[in-house]
Structure formats: structure tokens, C-alpha cells
Amino acid sequence: KAGVTQTPRYLIKTRGQQVTLSCSPISGHRSVSWYQQTPGQGLQFLFEYFSETQRNKGNFPGRFSGRQFSNSRSEMNVSTLELGDSALYLCASSLVGQRSSYNSPLHFGNGTRLTVT
């Protein structure tokens, strides 16, 4: 069974540009979450989608947005990039988005490494 796939693996962008990252969840998984990982702040929750609806949102500015498609694939977009947006962006999927998913943990992809210059 294929794991969570994130594309691209590496990305270099310039300040002010925008970027779109893509995530394909494990087949059958309907919940997709996004996280930002930096050495200073660690892993921080960005947002979560379930059945094309945003269920939760972290404490990030409106420049960070996302969406989920009917096939559960998800994209996140960052507009007007800043140097501080340089990070590893991780996508995770789980079977369902309810409490019963306690036994269906988050499965993470290997991330997209974004560098903003």
C-alpha cells in the first residue's frame, strides 16, 4: 500500500512569490492534515481537511490556505512568501476524522522542503 505522497520534495522560491504544495493521502484515507516543521518552532499544525471541508485551522496568517478535492487529495498554498516560511511542510492522512480514529493514527509523508530566498 502506497504511503502519503508529497510533491515536490524540494522547492526554492523567492520572497513575494506564491507556492502550491501537493499531497496524496493513503488510499481510503479521508482526513488530511498539514504541518509546518522548523528548527525553532518544531512541528506546528496548519489545518485539517475532511471530506473537502476544513475542520480545524492552526494559528497561521491568511497567506496560508489549503483545500481538499473529492478524491481526498489536498493542496496547500502560501502566498506572498516570506523568508520565515522556509520550512519542511508535512502532510498527514488518517482513515477517518473522528475520535474512533484514535486507532487509526496519522500517517505522515516525507514532506516538501521549501526554501525562500
Place this chain on the structure above:
Amino acid sequence: QKEVEQDPGPLSVPEGAIVSLNCTYSNSAFQYFMWYRQYSRKGPELLMYTYSSGNKEDGRFTAQVDKSSKYISLFIRDSQPSDSATYLCAIPPGSNAGGTSYGKLTFGQGTILTVHP
């Protein structure tokens, strides 16, 4: 004060040593506690999870929760070089009802562990 605090280390131990990794948390509503392991250039993977207080053992790994002290621990017995990774504690939102999403986790900073032969 962060909701979840974890000493980032780094921690370096010889092969065969017992490793103790710890986190403290501030929200007494937290009920589920997870440990993730992240190898270099990979996404985090779930190691273990526990509910409420007590111990849970899985092979060489033991997870321990002390809710009275808001303290969680992960012990690794007979540590191996292959255990060298970053270990992250993670906690979903406090829940006393169904429908809580486990896509939103609060992570500790992560402890970098190196086990040398």
C-alpha cells in the same frame, strides 16, 4: 508557556543503554498521549500511544503517563544505533465527547537521540 514542553537534547548514549525521554504538558483535559519517531529526511511515524495514566509496553519501548504531574515518558531499553532519531511527544486536543479530530496534534519540540556503537 507552551502546551507541551520537551527537552530538545541532543541526547547521546552508548548502545545498550536505557533511554528516558520526557514531556510535560499544561492542559489537564488531555487524555491521549502519543510518541512519534522521525528519522532524518523522513516524516514522523507513530511509535506508541497511551490513554490516561499508566504504562504501556511494546517490545523495547515503554510509554508512561502520570496525569497528576502532567508528565509523560518514553523509555527505550537495550538501545540500538537504529534508534537514533528525533522523538516527539504529541497530544490531540482534550476531549470528553465523540467527534474530536486527531488530525490536529500538539507536538513537543522533539528530542534528538543518538545511540553510538
